[in-house]
Amino acid sequence: MTPLFNHPEFSSLLLTVTAALREVEIDDVADLFKDSIFDRSLVEPAIEALRRRVKNSHSAFAQDTALRLLQRLNRCIQLNRVSL
Known part of the structure; x- marks a missing residue:
């Protein structure tokens, strides 16, 4: 888990x-992100679910x-990995 995930x-x-x-x-993906607020080990699975949804969404x-x-999540993670 990335230390970034513990930042306010x-x-x-x-x-x-x-x-x-x-x-x-x-x-369904929103629920994963909500749960990841309390359990940071769920951040990466939530992001992966979001990636899948980008590819398979029914509404443009x-x-x-x-x-x-x-x-936005990717930018945040990339920027903070460089500085950590």
């Missing part, structure tokens, strides 16, 4: 992702939202 800023990002996924009715809007959230 990352917790905020997880909450944002959860709420955004609920808005586009991707509740939901797919675009999922892609943007995935890109």
